[in-house]
Amino acid sequence: MNPIRKISLGNWILIAMVLGLLVGLILNQHHDNPFIKEILMDNVFYFGGELFIRLMKMLVVPLVFCSIIMSLASISDIRQLRTIGGRAILFYMLVSAIALIISFTIPPIIQPGIGMNLANAGPAPNMAGNMTITEAVLNIIPENPVSAMTNGETLAIILFGILIGYILVKFKDEIHVADRVFKELNDLMMILTETVMKFAPIGIFCMMAKTFGTVGFGSIFPLAKLIGCIILGMGILIIIVYPAMLLIFTRSSPLEFFKKYLPVMIFAFSSTSSNATLPLHLDTLEEMGVSRDISSFTIPLGIPLNQTGTLIIYGTVILFAAQTQGIDLAIPSLLIISFIILLGAISAPSVPMATFFSLNMIFNLLGLPLAVINLLMGVYSILDMFETLCNVTGNGICTTITAFLYRSREGSK
Numbered sequence: 001m002n003p004i005r006k007i008s009l010g011n012w013i014l015i016a017m018v019l020g021l022l023v024g025l026i027l028n029q030h031h032d033n034p035f036i037k038e039i040l041m042d043n044v045f046y047f048g049g050e051l052f053i054r055l056m057k058m059l060v061v062p063l064v065f066c067s068i069i070m071s072l073a074s075i076s077d078i079r080q081l082r083t084i085g086g087r088a089i090l091f092y093m094l095v096s097a098i099a100l101i102i103s104f105t106i107p108p109i110i111q112p113g114i115g116m117n118l119a120n121a122g123p124a125p126n127m128a129g130n131m132t133i134t135e136a137v138l139n140i141i142p143e144n145p146v147s148a149m150t151n152g153e154t155l156a157i158i159l160f161g162i163l164i165g166y167i168l169v170k171f172k173d174e175i176h177v178a179d180r181v182f183k184e185l186n187d188l189m190m191i192l193t194e195t196v197m198k199f200a201p202i203g204i205f206c207m208m209a210k211t212f213g214t215v216g217f218g219s220i221f222p223l224a225k226l227i228g229c230i231i232l233g234m235g236i237l238i239i240i241v242y243p244a245m246l247l248i249f250t251r252s253s254p255l256e257f258f259k260k261y262l263p264v265m266i267f268a269f270s271s272t273s274s275n276a277t278l279p280l281h282l283d284t285l286e287e288m289g290v291s292r293d294i295s296s297f298t299i300p301l302g303i304p305l306n307q308t309g310t311l312i313i314y315g316t317v318i319l320f321a322a323q324t325q326g327i328d329l330a331i332p333s334l335l336i337i338s339f340i341i342l343l344g345a346i347s348a349p350s351v352p353m354a355t356f357f358s359l360n361m362i363f364n365l366l367g368l369p370l371a372v373i374n375l376l377m378g379v380y381s382i383l384d385m386f387e388t389l390c391n392v393t394g395n396g397i398c399t400t401i402t403a404f405l406y407r408s409r410e411g412s413k
Helices: 009-028 034-073 078-082 084-110 133-138 145-151 154-170 176-197 200-250 254-271 274-287 292-305 308-324 331-346 354-366 371-378 380-412
Strands: none
Touching (some): 009 034, 034 176, 084 200, 084 292, 084 380, 145 154, 154 331, 200 254, 200 380, 254 274, 254 380, 292 380, 331 354
């Protein structure tokens, strides 16, 4: 039993995905059998998958709310945010905008959602397509925060969390009890999430088996194209965009940077955790000439703010889901969606499958079929490696540029 216990949750999820895929495809060949359709598909697999999804939905609002509060409350000095942090934030926002453009460019070219029928797999699409920018901004402000949480109003929840987090930073000494309460609530949600995630392999097996048992081989090729679009988008960021930024702002060799930075990238890819990479990240950047005073602030700041890999996933998946519904998104709709998914990525909690917690809220807001998220949960382990690699690499690039510009400014004085 010891070798089995040593298998990580991510590997169990991957095993469940493969088994669910195979079982679903085999059962699809006998979908006319009453036992397979009515007992297994419509009851056993449906119940197992739906149970896990509902447990995940139960956690989404309090987890995201507490996470965004504690992300801001962890800032020790708000003045530091205005100096070094201000420049770093500008670069994080720049690469985020580029990531969104990439994620909105690749799916219309490759069209991964064409050929996958999910017409009856989720809410009726509204895509916020008829929402004006004025309405989108007003919808951010909750008239009733409790009602916003009850209804899962993503943007309103995030804004309310940001306001509370800011107050906790600015008046930490006066309201230290509230700061401790939210910290313990956040810890409670993390523990609860870890408990629910133990059921992830069973839930994902049931979802994969039901999905592929229903649609058969027809959904494999579109799903493979979707994964390919996501990895391609992240590859463009890492191989083209990040080196170009380094060359433009620092005039240094990208090859030399990646040669020294490679251990961080390998560790990020294998650990799938930006937080776990932090000690090695700081040590490596210090060896590369980046002051610890700068990196010790910008790297932790970048963990919630620099979510380029996550944004690639969000943008690509949303366009994929829209294609399955035959929806052609116009530029005004994409601008509104960009704002929504940027806030969703920043508010994603640092827990396993965090991408899907926020993505679930965004899909509900936009009225997209949740079956797309169910499919992606099965390949989460693969995407998570590339997502972490992209996020961590962008964090290192932005920190290096920030440190270079800071040294140049100080040297010119």
